[in-house]
Amino acid sequence: MSAEQNYTIKQDGEYEVVIQKSKFIAHFKRVTSEEEAQAFIQAIKKAHWNANHNCSAYIIGERNEFQKANDDGEPSGTAGLPMLEVLRKRELKDTVVVVTRYFGGIKLGGGGLIRAYGGTVSEGLDAVGIVERIPMQRLTLAVDYGWIGKVENELRQSSYLLDDIVYADTVTFHISVPVEETDAALAWLVDLTNGQGGLETQDQRIIERDFVR
Numbered sequence: 001m002s003a004e005q006n007y008t009i010k011q012d013g014e015y016e017v018v019i020q021k022s023k024f025i026a027h028f029k030r031v032t033s034e035e036e037a038q039a040f041i042q043a044i045k046k047a048h049w050n051a052n053h054n055c056s057a058y059i060i061g062e063r064n065e066f067q068k069a070n071d072d073g074e075p076s077g078t079a080g081l082p083m084l085e086v087l088r089k090r091e092l093k094d095t096v097v098v099v100t101r102y103f104g105g106i107k108l109g110g111g112g113l114i115r116a117y118g119g120t121v122s123e124g125l126d127a128v129g130i131v132e133r134i135p136m137q138r139l140t141l142a143v144d145y146g147w148i149g150k151v152e153n154e155l156r157q158s159s160y161l162l163d164d165i166v167y168a169d170t171v172t173f174h175i176s177v178p179v180e181e182t183d184a185a186l187a188w189l190v191d192l193t194n195g196q197g198g199l200e201t202q203d204q205r206i207i208e209r210d211f212v213r
Contacts, residue, residue, distance in 0.1 A: 006093050007211060010131045015124030019116045021104025026124035028097050031058065034066050037096040041070075044098040052103040055079035055117060058096035059087050074101075074117075078110050082118035090125060097121055131208040136161070136176040138202035141189055143171055147197070154192055160185060161207070170198070179204060 008030055015026045027044050031037045037058040045054045053072045057080050060066040069080030079099065087095055099120050108116055143151055148171050155162045155173060164174040177185040182201070189199055 005132060005134050007091050007130055007132055008094050009092065009125065010129030010208075010210065013124075013128035015120065015127045017120055017123065018104070019120075020106040020108055020112070022106065022108070022116070023100075023102040023104065024116060024120040025100040025102075026097055026120045027100065028095065028124060028128050030094055031060060031096050032094055034058075034060060034068075037066075037068075040096050041098055044100065048100045051100045053079065053101040054098055055083060055101070056096065056098045057081075057084035057087060057121075059084070059092060060094055060096075062093075064093065074113060075110055078113035079117045082114045083121045086118050086121040086125070090122075090130065092125075092130070097124070130211045132211045133206050133208055135179045136205050136207050137179045137182045137185075138163070138205060139175045139177060139182075139185065139189070140198075140200045140202060141173045141175060141193070142198035142200075143173070143193055143196065145171055147171070147193060151192060151197075158188075176205065176207070 009028050012029045014028070017024050029040045031040065037060060041054070041056045048054055053074050055070060055072045055074060057069045058067070067084060069084040071077070071079045083097055083099060087097070099117055141151065151173060152162070152165065155175065161176040162173065163176055166172040166174070186199060189197060
């Protein structure tokens with residue numbers, strides 16, 4: 001995954017809407033490879049074998065290396081591409097969507113299909129939710145017991161995450177900070193403890209938080 005902040009769906013899910021008597025069902029899944037995406041697409045096609053169309057789109061990779069759209073029998077450019085465009089506009093990664101259509105007898109025309117498929121995906125994304133994925137740097141700060149109150153109070157009032165406090169011969173605070181703020185956080189912690197704390201840089205992790213447009 002990229003070391004940069006990015007977005008993906010909060011959870012796998014479905015969203016259903018009826019447009020001009022046709023039923024559109026958007027199926028969403030978070031994936032990490034094209035193989036996973038293709039397997040999901042095939043699973044939906046198998047589950048909805050009697051549908052008129054199972055159109056699909058996905059974006060995968062740190063730099064969106066893998067992008068694909070499939071109209072599955074709808075007129076070229078009226079289904080898969082509008083679906084993919086919604087994923088792009090929302091800046092999503094590692095997401096696959098399949099829109100199943102059960103034809104209701106009324107033809108929508110090219111513009112109508114574009115709006116129907118794109119709109120179904122857009123509304124579906126609002127329903128399943130979107131999260132920001134933020135790379136965080138883990139830090140540990142070991143201090144003598146006399147520093148507990150001040151350090152804990154300052155950390156809880158800061159924008160940094162206090163993950164854990166371990167009590168042993170010294171007190172060790174486990175902290176997560178946005179990767180790009182690592183140097184500033186280290187300097188702040190040194191200043192906070194007058195340089196008397198034992199600071200160490202650990203591994204990185206990704207946290208997710210709800211994203212609201």
